[in-house]
Amino acid sequence: MNHSFPPVPDPLPVEAFDSHCHLDLLDVPVSEAVAAAHAVGIRRILTVGVDLASSHWAAECGQMYDDVWAAAAIHPNETRAANDVALEEVARIAGRAAVRAVGETGLDYYRDWADPADQQRSFRAHIDIAKRIDKTLVIHDREAHRDVLRILEEEGAPDRVVFHCFSGDAELAKRCADAGYVMSFAGNVTFKNAVELREAAAVAPLDLLLVETDAPFLTPMPYRGKPNAPYLAPLTLRCIAEVKEVDVAEVCAATSATGERLFGPW
Numbered sequence: 001m002n003h004s005f006p007p008v009p010d011p012l013p014v015e016a017f018d019s020h021c022h023l024d025l026l027d028v029p030v031s032e033a034v035a036a037a038h039a040v041g042i043r044r045i046l047t048v049g050v051d052l053a054s055s056h057w058a059a060e061c062g063q064m065y066d067d068v069w070a071a072a073a074i075h076p077n078e079t080r081a082a083n084d085v086a087l088e089e090v091a092r093i094a095g096r097a098a099v100r101a102v103g104e105t106g107l108d109y110y111r112d113w114a115d116p117a118d119q120q121r122s123f124r125a126h127i128d129i130a131k132r133i134d135k136t137l138v139i140h141d142r143e144a145h146r147d148v149l150r151i152l153e154e155e156g157a158p159d160r161v162v163f164h165c166f167s168g169d170a171e172l173a174k175r176c177a178d179a180g181y182v183m184s185f186a187g188n189v190t191f192k193n194a195v196e197l198r199e200a201a202a203v204a205p206l207d208l209l210l211v212e213t214d215a216p217f218l219t220p221m222p223y224r225g226k227p228n229a230p231y232l233a234p235l236t237l238r239c240i241a242e243v244k245e246v247d248v249a250e251v252c253a254a255t256s257a258t259g260e261r262l263f264g265p266w
């Protein structure tokens with residue numbers, strides 16, 4: 001990794017899984033990002049599409065690399081483009097063997113790039129695709145918890161659901177746990193002011209918990225603001241272990257097992 005990246009963290013004692021990143025947006029070749037992740041014990045990576053072009057890219061990448069899996073969807077910020085033809089194309093890409101999830105889809109009320117009605121229509125369509133082809137649903141929920149839960153309930157949730165970059169409090173974590181939804185924590189759980197997020201992580205059952213980098217975004221502490229990549233996931237895994245007062249090896253093993261349950265077989 002080049003010099004603008006943070007230093008390499010200590011390797012993990014047990015292999016773990018980066019459940020969400022955007023390898024197409026990193027400043028380094030995929031082979032380098034994967035090798036750097038392997039060197040610290042991040043064995044597998046899910047790379048996520050946000051539109052048709054990046055979903056195609058993710059599918060190709062997943063096919064090319066044994067330890068990379070793909071997710072395909074139109075991001076809630078991009079739903080102006082989510083017409084019927086585009087959604088059929090999402091279904092086609094998501095049907096490929098290397099594509100293990102439909103996502104990221106959901107609702108983003110923080111950014112007003114897309115009309116909420118368009119976002120909701122697209123989210124419903126992605127839920128339908130995930131159920132039709134029996135793949136895990138990866139949800140982007142930003143300041144939209146109530147509507148995300150409501151729409152999942154109205155449509156009937158797929159069997160396997162992940163809240164990526166989980167951004168709720170302990171109460172939302174309990175509601176997700178009751179529904180069997182998996183919560184994926186990103187580097188922002190390590191931020192100093194993220195007290196509520198750490199309370200949520202403390203409540204999330206270990207078998208419903210994943211860790212992600214969301215690279216190139218959300219670089220964990222103490223490197224906030226620097227570029228992010230999957231090899232930095234150990235920083236977030238160690239934070240989660242501390243919060244849950246369990247051994248980091250246990251968190252790693254749990255994320256690998258949950259990753260395999262949701263996106264496997266490897």
Ligand SMILES: [Zn+2]
Nearest residue numbers: 104140164165
């Ligand atoms: Zn997202």
Ligand SMILES: [Zn+2]
Nearest residue numbers: 020048104214
């Ligand atoms: Zn993402």
